[in-house]
Amino acid sequence: xxxxxxxxxxxxxxxxxxxxxxxxxxxxxxxxxxxxxxxxxxxxxxxxxxxxxxxxxxxxxxxxxxxxxxxxxxxxxxxxxxxxxxxxxxxxxxxxxxxxxxxxxxxxxxxxxxxxxxxxxxxxxxxxxxxxxxxxxxxxxxxxxxxxxxxxxxxxxxxxxxxxxxxxxxxxxxxxxxxxxxxxxxxxxxxxxxxxxxxxxxxxxxxxxxxxxxxxx
Amino acid sequence: xxxxxxxxxxxxxxxxxxxxxxxxxxxxxxxxxxxxxxxxxxxxxxxxxxxxxxxxxxxxxxxxxxxxxxxxxxxxxxxxxxxxxxxxxxxxxxxxxxxxxxxxxxxxxxxxxxxxxxxxxxxxxxxxxxxxxxxxxxxxxxxxxxxxxxxxxxxxxxxxxxxxxxxxxxxxxxxxxxxxxxxxxxxxxxxxxxxxxxxxxxxxxxxxxxxxxxxxx
Numbered sequence: 001x002x003x004x005x006x007x008x009x010x011x012x013x014x015x016x017x018x019x020x021x022x023x024x025x026x027x028x029x030x031x032x033x034x035x036x037x038x039x040x041x042x043x044x045x046x047x048x049x050x051x052x053x054x055x056x057x058x059x060x061x062x063x064x065x066x067x068x069x070x071x072x073x074x075x076x077x078x079x080x081x082x083x084x085x086x087x088x089x090x091x092x093x094x095x096x097x098x099x100x101x102x103x104x105x106x107x108x109x110x111x112x113x114x115x116x117x118x119x120x121x122x123x124x125x126x127x128x129x130x131x132x133x134x135x136x137x138x139x140x141x142x143x144x145x146x147x148x149x150x151x152x153x154x155x156x157x158x159x160x161x162x163x164x165x166x167x168x169x170x171x172x173x174x175x176x177x178x179x180x181x182x183x184x185x186x187x188x189x190x191x192x193x194x195x196x197x198x199x200x201x202x203x204x205x206x207x208x209x210x211x212x213x214x215x216x217x
Numbered sequence: 218x219x220x221x222x223x224x225x226x227x228x229x230x231x232x233x234x235x236x237x238x239x240x241x242x243x244x245x246x247x248x249x250x251x252x253x254x255x256x257x258x259x260x261x262x263x264x265x266x267x268x269x270x271x272x273x274x275x276x277x278x279x280x281x282x283x284x285x286x287x288x289x290x291x292x293x294x295x296x297x298x299x300x301x302x303x304x305x306x307x308x309x310x311x312x313x314x315x316x317x318x319x320x321x322x323x324x325x326x327x328x329x330x331x332x333x334x335x336x337x338x339x340x341x342x343x344x345x346x347x348x349x350x351x352x353x354x355x356x357x358x359x360x361x362x363x364x365x366x367x368x369x370x371x372x373x374x375x376x377x378x379x380x381x382x383x384x385x386x387x388x389x390x391x392x393x394x395x396x397x398x399x400x401x402x403x404x405x406x407x408x409x410x411x412x413x414x415x416x417x418x419x420x421x422x423x424x425x426x427x428x429x430x431x432x433x434x
Contacts, residue, residue: 016240016399019267023233023372026264033266042270047243049250050236051270053259104400125400142404154400155240156376164406176409177419182233183321183342183371185410186403187359189381192393193402202394 002032003098003169006064008086008106009037009054010078015045016155017070017103018052024162025068027178028170036061038085046072058089063096066169070158071104071124073213079112079134087112099165101150103158107131110151119146124154125195126210156193159184219249220315220386223281225303225323226254226271227291232262233372234287234320235269241379242285244395245387253278255302263289275306280313283386287375288321288341290430296329296351304329316382318367320375324348327368336363341371342412343427373410376401 005025007018018035026033037043037054044051067090078084090113094100102110107123110116111134121136122128122144131138142153143161152161163184167175192198222242224235235252243250254260254271261268284307295301307330311317319327324340327333328351338353339345339361348355359370360378369378380401384392409415 014240015236019232019236022267023231026266033264035267047250049243050239050252053268053270142402143406153402154398156399156401156403159373160404160406167406172407173419176407176415177423179405179407179409180412180415180419180423181371182373183410184373184403184405185359185370185414186373186401186405187377188396188401188403189360189377189384190389190393190396192396193400195397197402198393198397202390202397206394206397 001030003030003066004061004064005031005033005066005068006036006061007033007068008070008089009035009043009052010074010084010086011044012046012072012074013043013070014072014104014155015050015052017072017106017158018068020156020159021068021103021162023182024159024166024178027181028166028174031169034061034064046074058085062093064093065097066099066165067093067097067101069102069106069109071102071106071108073105073210075105075108076127076214077217079108082112090115097148099148099150099168101152101161101165103152103161104154107151110149111136115149119149120144121146121149121151122153123151126207218247220247220283221278221281222248222250222283222285223253223278224250224285225287225306226252226260226269227295227301227303228261229263229289229291230260230287231289231321231372232267232269234289234323234375235285237373237376238285238320238379240399241376241383241395244398245383245391248386251278251281263291275302279310281310282314283316284310284314284318286319286323286326288319288323288325290322290427292322292325293344293431294434296325299329307332314365316365316367316385318369318378318382320369320378321371324368327366328353332366336366337361338363338366338368339370340368343424
């Protein structure tokens with residue numbers, strides 16, 4: 001039995017939200033990764049500089065074992081409008097998944113699909129508090145497991161989430177082997193990865209940039 | 218003046234080697250990322266489950282300001298045969314770059330292009346010692362700057378390298394802001410990212426797997 005892992009794509013996705021976890025999960029024996037989107041074919045990322053091929057349309061993968069929903073600032077508008085096919089797909093597929101997961105603001109899409117009601121969840125630090133609007137309790141942790149719903153903090157947190165998920169899908173030693181294979185012994189040259197440790201002016205500048213980008217839509 | 222950052226792609230590339238740094242460098246103002254390959258069009262990764270579009274052929278981007286060469290086990294055979302167009306492209310472009318960089322076994326391709334002669338360099342832990350064959354001094358560090366040549370250790374180390382490079386291309390605060398934007402406050406669920414800390418049986422198992430994969434070619 002192959003475990004189907006559906007990684008959702010949409011125009012404006014933050015590439016690493018999807019592809020950090022991809023690099024981890026593709027190494028788990030007995031799984032098959034399927035990139036799904038509105039239609040099979042090319043999907044552009046948030047910067048418009050990366051184009052990834054989706055293998056299949058959402059409708060073609062109605063019952064994946066694992067769903068992974070990446071983020072991107074565009075998800076704020078998508079969740080607000082609630083009219084993107086990814087939201088219907090998540091809502092329809094979630095009841096039969098083994099794991100329903102998100103990275104970064106992908107949790108807004110889980111929320112819009114009704115998946116976070118009554119659950120603890122995380123997401124990108126700038127928009128985490130907004131998860132309350134979906135009935136979730138926002139939690140400032142890098143990876144949050146609540147039953148079969150797993151949410152990760154911003155962008156790079158998807159790698160940590162995927163390793164934890166690989167351990168559940170297979171074993172701790174599988175996850176350890178994948179971590180060693182990708183030499184994931186992180187050593188950021190700066191200490192600025194969370195607003196609690198970043199200089200206030202950097203947090204303020206970035207927050208203003210995010211607000212303006214969301215405003216532009 | 219736009220700084221052109223050429224990220225090389227080839228069949229069998231390890232996706233995260235290229236796309237971790239992409240996610241960092243695409244945020245540096247005044248730069249343009251160009252994915253280059255043998256030809257413009259789709260390129261498949263090492264697992265055959267991810268297809269990325271190359272924007273241009275190597276010949277169309279002869280003088281990028283920055284070169285980034287990702288790895289993949291396939292690079293061992295490519296470097297040995299020395300007949301892949303990426304090697305000629307690196308050799309021709311390197312003299313006029315501001316930075317020539319690699320991630321993981323991408324350093325084997327830099328080596329085959331003659332770029333590492335007399336330099337300190339790193340790469341994926343499993344194959345790092347082999348860099349000696351290219352006249353390099355292999356160094357067990359996550360990121361190695363030697364003049365304008367920058368090499369990173371395995372896969373995930375490209376993110377750390379790209380942040381250090383973003384600081385050089387722009388400023389420390391730019392790099393800090395990018396780090397915060399991608400919430401790069403890593404918290405791996407296991408402590409197994411380097412052979413010095415991994416259980417010996419995991420190192421042995423993974424090494425055997427790599428050896429067999431290289432043997433298969």
